[in-house]
Amino acid sequence: NAELQNVVLDASAAMGSNELWEKDATGALGHDLSNGSSSNVEAARRLAKRLYHLDRFKRSDVAKHLGKNNEFSKLVGEEYLKFFDFTGMTLDYSLRSFFKAFSLIGETQERERVLIHFSSRYYQCNPNTISSQDGVHCLTCAMMLLNTDLHGHNIGKKMTCHEFIANLQGMDDGKDFPKGLLKALYNSIKNEKLEWAVDEEEKKKSHSDGTDEKDNGSQTKAVSRITNSNNPFLDIPQDPSAAVYKTGFLARKIHADMDGKKTPRGKRGWKTFYAVLKGTVLYLQKDEYKPEKALSEEDLKNAVSVHHALASKATDYEKKPNVLKLKTADWRVLLFQAQSQEEMQSWINKINCVAAVFSAPPFPAAIGSQKKFSRPLLPATTTKLSQDEQLKSHEAKLKQISTELAEHRSYPPDKKLKGKEVDDYKLKDHYLEFEKNRYEIYIGLLKEGVKELLSGGENDAPGLKKSHSSPSLNQESPVSAKVKRNVSERKDYRPETPSIKQKVT
Structure with missing residues (x-):
């Protein structure tokens, strides 16, 4: 079950912010908690009660206090779960009820500890429903992974009920879970995605930022999310304080959609944008970049995350000069025309440098022993490695x-x-x-x-810019007359x- 746990919890770590804003808990009890020095059961019970009733705590604080790796936090988790009675409830309904109380945010290990608390409590309330606590935890992780798969936007073909059942073969202490149970869990997640509670202020902020109010845990004081699919697991982090590595005019052509699927003919035309590589996001704007100007909804829609992406010269595209090809983590393929050979190479270097430095390690492969090949998830979060x-x-x-x-x-x-x-x-x-x-x-x-490359050691101006003068489009501008379709354009929406x-x- 460890492999299954790691998959879903790493996928879950992409939901919400990388950075947790630790709350300065009121009084000496808060001090004891943050230092992990108190192991008093009565103190843990008092704190658990305050967390449950949100007494001077926010929903986003709960998981932080339940997920710490010390004895006191374990006691708090046990006491907190006693406020939930899952007796006679199905596992999926219990998990949804649990998530209504707080926001499941934090690091992978912290989330895992919270889900272990849930699994333990569910098994205590329903000892005869599933054979063991490990079995409960296995199914809990499987549901979260399934939630990502069915409601995600960059993980390929959606998992079928048959595949879900096949992936869990032999994972109930060496035996199979009842098929009826697995079918019920699959249909529950398929019909309604798992969501957890969000603080009111976060909802208001999400709404004012023009993002989906239901992106649970996907907002913080510093980092919001660019949402393409109402699934916060894999949304693009939008950090307003991120460095700007390169700006300039580019023309874009959408060459292949997600998973390399052929882009419909009517959507393949060239469009000119003012491109801004900021953090791990390539923004494509209609107007010149101004730090103080808020991004429009259209700008956010056109944004491309370069995490785990690869830029290269489009050697198989001959209709225009200075064209680079960008293949994204979800296997979309975009063509960009720069204004010169030097600019094209500069964009390639900058994009690949950002991807190399900031892409977080990929999630483990899918659970079980699937016969059909499927790509692993590539998290949009920024790496914390040196x-x-x-x-x-x-x-x-x-x-x-x-x-x-x-x-x-x-x-x-x-x-x-x-x-x-x-x-x-x-x-x-x-x-x-x-x-x-x-x-x-x-x-x-x-x-x-x-x-050196990121700070502008190439032919372009220094990388950490705040604004950029508008260069005029020269004769090699991306806008040009229509030319007969090139056969080489077909190569990238199928295996090369x-x-x-x-x-x-």
Whole structure:
């Protein structure tokens, strides 16, 4: 069950802010809590009561106090859960009721401890419903992962009920969970996504920022979210204090939609924007960037997160000069035309540097032993690793992917097989090849010293800018006459791999 826990809790960590604003709890009890020095049961009971009734605490404070790794916090968690009676309630309904009381925010380990408290209490209330507390916790994590899968926007094909059941085979202490139970849980999450409570002030702030009020835990004092799908797990962090690494005019063409699906013909035209690479987000604005000016709803809609993305020269696109290709974490492909060869290369370097430095380590692979290949989740949150640790993380990932790619190519599908099996093989091969190339570039940039590149050590002006004068579009401007469709445009919304005979040696 540990693998399952890590998947869902890492996915859950993408919901809400990376940074927790610790509340200065009132009085000596708050001091004892933050230092983890008190183990008094009566004190834990008093604090749990205050947390439950939100007595001088906000909903966003609850998980912080329940999820600390010390004995007192464990006592507080146990006492807090005693306010909930789940007797006779289904697991999904109990979890929804639990989430109505607070905001599940914090680090991965903190969230895991909160969910362990829930699982323990549910099992106490319903000892005969599920065989063990570990089984309850396994299903709780599975529901949260399913919630991300069904209501997410960048994780590929949605999980079916059959796949959900197959992923949980043998995970009830070596046995299978009842199929009826799993079907009921699947339909519950499919019909209504899991959400948790948000403080009123956060709702008001979310509304005033033009974002979805239901993005539970996705707002903080410093970081809001750009929401594309009403799913806060994978929304783009929008940090107003983030550094601006590059600005300038770019023309954009949407080449492939999410998961590399072919963009409809009517939506593939070139449009010119004033591009701003701020933090890990590439904003595409109609007007020149001004720090004091609020972003419009259209600006937010056009924004592209560059976490885990890879920019490269669009060598297979010949209709316009100075075109770069950006492949995002959710496998969208966008083409951008710069005003010169130097500008194109500068944009490529800046985007890849930001991705290399700030992309958080990927979530583990999907639970169970799925036969069908599916890409792992790539979190939109910013890494908390140091630059040296980030380099080691990328190197470890490159080694893992290289080994997996070699193993994959050593077992090609039978020549007699056709259809889905072969397509799945090619898709995985394409994914591993792309990831290998991506990490190689990330590692190279980190070893070269990205600080110089990010601070403007190239042909462009210094990277940490606040504004930029509007350059006039020269003769190589992105706007040009219509040209007959280039055959090479079709390559990126399907695996860019040769036939299996060519690829496997």
